Amino acid sequence: MDESYVFFNGKIVPEKEVSISIRSKVVNYGLACFEGIRAYWDEEGQQLYGFRFKEHYERLLQSCKALYIDIPYTVSELSDITAELLRRNGFRTTVYIRPLAYKGGEGLNPTLLDDDNRLLIYCQPLGNFSGKQEMRVAFTSWQRLRDNMLPPRTKASAAYLNSALASLEVLRNGFDEALFLTDNGNVCEGPGENIFMVKKGKLVTPPPSDNILEGITRETIITLAKEEFGMEVVERSIPRNELFSAQEVFFSGTAMEVMPIVEVDRRTVGTGRPGDICTKLKSLFFEITVGKNPKYAGFCTPVY
Ligand SMILES: Cc1ncc(COP(=O)(O)O)c(C=O)c1O
Numbered sequence: 429m430d431e432s433y434v435f436f437n438g439k440i441v442p443e444k445e446v447s448i449s450i451r452s453k454v455v456n457y458g459l460a461c462f463e464g465i466r467a468y469w470d471e472e473g474q475q476l477y478g479f480r481f482k483e484h485y486e487r488l489l490q491s492c493k494a495l496y497i498d499i500p501y502t503v504s505e506l507s508d509i510t511a512e513l514l515r516r517n518g519f520r521t522t523v524y525i526r527p528l529a530y531k532g533g534e535g536l537n538p539t540l541l542d543d544d545n546r547l548l549i550y551c552q553p554l555g556n557f558s559g560k561q562e563m564r565v566a567f568t569s570w571q572r573l574r575d576n577m578l579p580p581r582t583k584a585s586a587a588y589l590n591s592a593l594a595s596l597e598v599l600r601n602g603f604d605e606a607l608f609l610t611d612n613g614n615v616c617e618g619p620g621e622n623i624f625m626v627k628k629g630k631l632v633t634p635p636p637s638d639n640i641l642e643g644i645t646r647e648t649i650i651t652l653a654k655e656e657f658g659m660e661v662v663e664r665s666i667p668r669n670e671l672f673s674a675q676e677v678f679f680s681g682t683a684m685e686v687m688p689i690v691e692v693d694r695r696t697v698g699t700g701r702p703g704d705i706c707t708k709l710k711s712l713f714f715e716i717t718v719g720k721n722p723k724y725a726g727f728c729t730p731v732y
Pocket of ligand 1: 464580617618619620621622640641642643644645646680681682683
């Protein structure tokens, strides 16, 4: 790739032409929300597939609504712009796409009433985000933000300071990733991932009311577990200690994909190796991301 193209101020332009004011509200106060989307490269079929563009852009527009960031595009326009951007960049590899809707206005007041609303989209190649095949995690002493504090469900940029503090703490303590508890002590999610456990053959994951981001990978995993493996999936609060006796624990997320967790707070999960259910869900997940399963072809947008 000789030159990187991005979508900025309504046009696809070379990235080097883009600049954002140092006085803008996005730079000073993080007044923005974003999405993280993947497009998967299928080497065999020589095709790039956008994964669940519709759901990601629906979520972006919901976040924008909650945060008064009014961008003038529909879900289908955003999907078309993204496909065009991927083509302009000529990607022939798996890619991460980052749409960012933000307040571009200047001035000292951190107000969402600023009407300088903007959208940018950039993308970059991304394989295995963490470079790991399994993770050892620990609970952070930082609490997850509550929905009526700074709603995690809006993917607000400013909320990722909460994630960054959690990751910093546990990485410095020698673990691979952090886990948040809610303010009443239930398992919440990772800094950028949802969490699942397998308990007595059922798949269990915290409910939206436990201040999680309602992940699109989470929803995909729930669908696959029910439809393809006939599993019972339960959305309920998980007390911290229950995680220690789970048969399997794993993360789901766009960047992290499906990631087995083999240790929580220095306690071995299950056999200490990636579990069967997680492994099967992960391979099915990768199959559907490249359009190999006709039942889920609707999740994939061919780019070329
Ligand atoms: C806080 C948080 N939780 C969960 C997720 C997983 O969501 P998704 O599967 O839609 O990427 C993400 C990633 O976007 C996230 O940032």
